[in-house]
Amino acid sequence: MLLEKSFFARPAYEVAPDLLGCTLVRRIDGFEYRGIIVETEAYDATDPACHGYRRKTERNRAIFGSPCTAYVYLIYGIYHCVNIVTDREDFCSAVLIRAIECDRIPSWHNPKEKAHRAGAGPGKLCRLLKIDRQLDGATLHPDFNLWLEARSPNFGEEICQTTRIGITQGSDIPWRWYLSDRTSVSRKPRQ
Secondary structure (H helix, E strand, O other): EEEEEEHHHHOHHHHHHHOOOOOOEEEOOOOOEEEEEEEEEEEOOOOOOOOOOOOOOOOOOHHHHHOEEEEEEEOOOOEEEEEEEEEOOOOOEEEEEEEEEEEEOOOOOOOOHHHHHHHOOHHHHHHHHOOOOOOOOEEEHHHOOOOEEEOOOOOOOOEEEEEOOOOOOOOOOOOOEOOOOOOOOOOOOOO
C-alpha cells in the first residue's frame, strides 16, 4: 500500500520511527527494487544540523517543499543521500533514510560486498538504487519511479532510538531510529 501525503504531514521526529519497516521502492528500466527501511534520522528547522537551519537556498530548496517529496543532496562531492520531506510546505523538515535491506540486489552491485550490507548507509543505498539529484524535489509516487509502501500490519520489530551519527552540530539530539535485529543498519552503538 502506497504511503500517502497525509502520512508525511507531521514533524520529522514523528515520521522517522514510523518509516521503519516500510518499503522504499525504486523502479529502474522497468524493474522494481524494494528495500525495507531499517534506519532513519530526523531533521528540522530547529536543528543546527539541518540543511535549511539558516536559510533557504537553491541547493536546499527541496527540503522546504511539500510533504511526500524527495530531498536529495550530495555529500563529499561523491555520495548522494535521500531524505523524505515532512511536516508542511515552506518549513524545512525531513527524514534521512540511513539504511535499507533489499529483497534482491541489482546486477550493478559490487559482488565483493555482502548483500545484506548493500544498503547499509545513506550513500550506499542511493548508489544501489541509482538515486541522485535528478530525483530532488520529486513527488514520491510510482509515476516518478520512487515511492514508499506501508509496513506490514504484523510489524512488531524492536525499534531503538539513539543520537544521530556523522554530524558535528546537534549530535546530542536523539533523532535516530533503527531496527535492532537487522544486520543492514549502518552502525550500531558500541556496547
